[in-house]
Amino acid sequence: MALTNRTVTRRSVLKGSAGVAGLAASSSLLGTPLLAQERTLKIGSYGGYFEDSFKSFIYPGFTEATGITIESVTQPNSADWLVTMQQAASAGTVPADLSLYARETMIKASRIGGLLAPLDLSGAGNTANLDPYFLFTDTTGILGVGAMSWFTSMVVNPDVVEVPDTWAAFWDTEIYEQSLGLSVLFNSNLLDIIAATFFDGPSTFDTNEGVEAMIAKAAELKPNVALWWSAESQMEQAMKNTDVIGGMYFHDVAGLMAADGFPIASVFPKEGNPIGYGSWCLSAQSEKSAEALEFINYSSDAATQAAMSLNIGTAPLVSQELAGLSDEVFASVSGSPVIQPNYEAYLDNETFIKETWEKMLAEG
Numbered sequence: 059m060a061l062t063n064r065t066v067t068r069r070s071v072l073k074g075s076a077g078v079a080g081l082a083a084s085s086s087l088l089g090t091p092l093l094a095q096e097r098t099l100k101i102g103s104y105g106g107y108f109e110d111s112f113k114s115f116i117y118p119g120f121t122e123a124t125g126i127t128i129e130s131v132t133q134p135n136s137a138d139w140l141v142t143m144q145q146a147a148s149a150g151t152v153p154a155d156l157s158l159y160a161r162e163t164m165i166k167a168s169r170i171g172g173l174l175a176p177l178d179l180s181g182a183g184n185t186a187n188l189d190p191y192f193l194f195t196d197t198t199g200i201l202g203v204g205a206m207s208w209f210t211s212m213v214v215n216p217d218v219v220e221v222p223d224t225w226a227a228f229w230d231t232e233i234y235e236q237s238l239g240l241s242v243l244f245n246s247n248l249l250d251i252i253a254a255t256f257f258d259g260p261s262t263f264d265t266n267e268g269v270e271a272m273i274a275k276a277a278e279l280k281p282n283v284a285l286w287w288s289a290e291s292q293m294e295q296a297m298k299n300t301d302v303i304g305g306m307y308f309h310d311v312a313g314l315m316a317a318d319g320f321p322i323a324s325v326f327p328k329e330g331n332p333i334g335y336g337s338w339c340l341s342a343q344s345e346k347s348a349e350a351l352e353f354i355n356y357s358s359d360a361a362t363q364a365a366m367s368l369n370i371g372t373a374p375l376v377s378q379e380l381a382g383l384s385d386e387v388f389a390s391v392s393g394s395p396v397i398q399p400n401y402e403a404y405l406d407n408e409t410f411i412k413e414t415w416e417k418m419l420a421e422g
Contacts, residue, residue, distance in 0.1 A: 059347075068178030097126045099349040102133035102154035128347050136163035143173055155344040156353060158336040159202060161194065162401040166198040167332045167339070173250050175340040175347060176200060182355035187363075187376045191398065192338055202337030203354050205371035206363075208245050209309040209356065209393065211244040211331040217321040218303045224327050225255045228304065234282040239293045239305035242286035244415035245404045247332035247397070248306065252276060254329040254397050263403035269411055277418045286419065297360055310371045313390045335375070367391045 061096025099119075103109045109132055117128040131154040133139045140163050146153050149244045159167065167173045176199030185193070185203055212228075214221055219233060228234055240248060252272045253262040262268040284302050287293040294311065296302045298320050309331065312324035336355060342351045356362055364381040365372035373392035374381045381388070404411060 065226065067385070081387050090302050097124075097349055098129060099126050099346050099353060100129045100131050100152070100154045101353065102131040102139065102157035103133070104158065105132040108193040111370045115365055116357075116362065119362075123356065126352060128353075136160040139163070140167060142168065142172075143167075143341065147173055147341075150343065152341050152343045152345075154341065155346040156227055156340055156350045158205060159339045160334065160336055161202075161399075162405060163204045164194050164337060164339060165401055165405055166346060167197075168194075168201055173342055174201045175342045175344065177203060177340060177347075179351070179354075182351050182358065184355045184358035184360075185381060187358055187360060189375065192335060192337070194374050196341075202304070202339045203358065204375045205336045205338050205357055206370070207333055207335035207371055207375055207392075209331045210306055210314065210326040211309040211393070212304070212327050213297065213307045213312050213322055214302060214304040214325065215297065215321045216323045218300070219324055221324075221325055222327060222419050227328050228282060229278055231281055233306060236282065236284045237303045238279065238283045239285040239287055239302040239307070240279065240283055241295050241306060242288050242419065243245055244412045246306075247275070248276060248401050249411075249415075250332050250397050250399045251306070251329065253400070258398040259282070260398070260403070262406070263400045266407070266410055267308075269407065270414060273411075273418050276415075278347050297392050309393065310391060326393035326395065328395070331393065332397045332399050333373075334399070338422065 059359055092258050103112050110132055113128075113130050117130065120267055121127055123285075131143075136159050139159075141159060142153060144159070164174070167169075179193075179200060182203075188204055192207075193200055194202035194385075202417075212222070212225060215341065222228075226237055249263075249269075249272050253259050256275055257268070257272060262272055285292065285296050285298070285305070290311065292307060293302070293305065293307050294315065297307070297315065298304075300321075307324070309324045312322050315322050316324070338350070338354050340347060343348065356377070360376045360380040360382070362375075363376045366372050367374050367381065367383060367387065374383065374388075378388045
């Protein structure tokens, strides 16, 4: 799942503490600006409010700390951006030096080859703050460093049902008959949830028999599903109207809905919630590797991660303690345990998984 503008509206909830984090991020890093020469860096990020937030809260502090001027480039979702970068590589152009890639898109870029430049993180010590999961590596080296993350979570209406502690509760027809909202997409992480709840986790994807078993388990949910949603607005409205009383949705948006007075609880059950994240990746055609590494170092600093959470609504890739976030703020953007989606399986076995999933949905 690629990051969309949905996370940005959390600024209105957290704006009281945003300014402090922004100042912390801009003043604690990288020493004195290099004023003797003009240095620039083109950074691609998802457009709209997301890009505006980076331009307002992240880039100015980086420029102040390093003297490097940022040229912001609007990029579409990761899949479309990958096509753009392929075309640019063929033409010898560089639309952006540094771009945001979702993990599945990094995997695709890695397999294509020649699109991303390996990163030498020896001069970016702040990346040691990140869990190794957020450092994407292939045979050429480290190709991506995590920028921010987000969660798809279990949600319920706490006024109607008791808050469950396991995803398995959704299979209880006595409680949830015709009352759940689940994503209709085969790769929306429901299978990862099923693998973590009923099977052996990611290894369940290793065989077609395992895939079939997971999808058969998903079929058992059909009597309980009132809405197979394809757009997040559908699920949002269904929860607000109480057409559904539970399902899977985005943790940050659910928090905004709760803050607005709607009866919705975003839950991290014992199996965890699926995590998605975006990474900074350097174009193989870029001549700005030094500047890019300085920005990656800045992005990985705990104060910058906190500023992103407070101003953009993304989950930090460092610990709550390092980020200095209150329990309330941290819970609004993050949680645990975590389910790591099996991105490789969705790419390697896409046709079989997709066709088996769609056949299950089509059956009466």
